[in-house]
Amino acid sequence: MPAYRLPSPYDRPPLRRRASGFALALGVNLGLLLILLTLGVIPLPERNPSRTLVVDFIPESHARAQAVRTAAARPHKPVPKPPPIVLPVKPTITPPPQARPDKPKPWIEMSSSEMAAADVRNLPKGDSSEGDSEEVGRGPHGEVLYAADWAREPTSAEISGYWPRNAPSGWGLVACKTIAGNRVDDCIELEQSPLGSHFATAVRQMAWQFHVKPPRKGGHALVGSWVRILLEVNQRDE
Numbered sequence: 001m002p003a004y005r006l007p008s009p010y011d012r013p014p015l016r017r018r019a020s021g022f023a024l025a026l027g028v029n030l031g032l033l034l035i036l037l038t039l040g041v042i043p044l045p046e047r048n049p050s051r052t053l054v055v056d057f058i059p060e061s062h063a064r065a066q067a068v069r070t071a072a073a074r075p076h077k078p079v080p081k082p083p084p085i086v087l088p089v090k091p092t093i094t095p096p097p098q099a100r101p102d103k104p105k106p107w108i109e110m111s112s113s114e115m116a117a118a119d120v121r122n123l124p125k126g127d128s129s130e131g132d133s134e135e136v137g138r139g140p141h142g143e144v145l146y147a148a149d150w151a152r153e154p155t156s157a158e159i160s161g162y163w164p165r166n167a168p169s170g171w172g173l174v175a176c177k178t179i180a181g182n183r184v185d186d187c188i189e190l191e192q193s194p195l196g197s198h199f200a201t202a203v204r205q206m207a208w209q210f211h212v213k214p215p216r217k218g219g220h221a222l223v224g225s226w227v228r229i230l231l232e233v234n235q236r237d238e
Helices: 014-041 060-073 112-118 156-160 199-209
Strands: 135-138 144-147 149-152 170-179 183-193 211-213 226-233
Touching: 156 199, 170 199, 183 199, 183 211, 183 226, 199 226
Parallel strands: 144 226
Antiparallel strands: 135 144, 149 211, 170 183, 170 226
């Protein structure tokens, strides 16, 4: 009696067995590759940040022990001792070197009496008002007016060119401002005699050639001050 047997893979042709095994291996590899690729795509679940306040209570003894250990771990620097102070037994002062006898001294030796005689404070003081010019009034702007002191009196030639001809004897009075070089400027007419003789005008016009000293006050020349100049002419003396 013939027996019935199930078909076996080995009954297949060799080419079909190889193709099915290659397909199975390829399918397994593709499945593994797909699993590996999907691992990086799936996002991890987000973790919400915790807002819980955590307070760590350290015992005081523990903190003090930690501070002691930290201080002990630090290297200690030795404190330098100050140098000892040594006082001299017999302090001495070295005298300055004496000058050589052959070298001249830069000063003059004087006795106490000679020093007192040479002191300028012991010299007699002169009168500061000696030689001061006389004040005779006020200038055109309220300045002090001093009496003029001739450095050189004007000559007849200097006067004759300005004095009126055939005029009687008389005088003219002017006020002038002193300038450097014993000269005067800015003269103004004050008085004259006789009246209407124009003598003050003549004196004012010829004053540019006058030589007048500036007034003095306290031993100083006051250049720029005002002086009063009086010029008298006697026709009988000419």
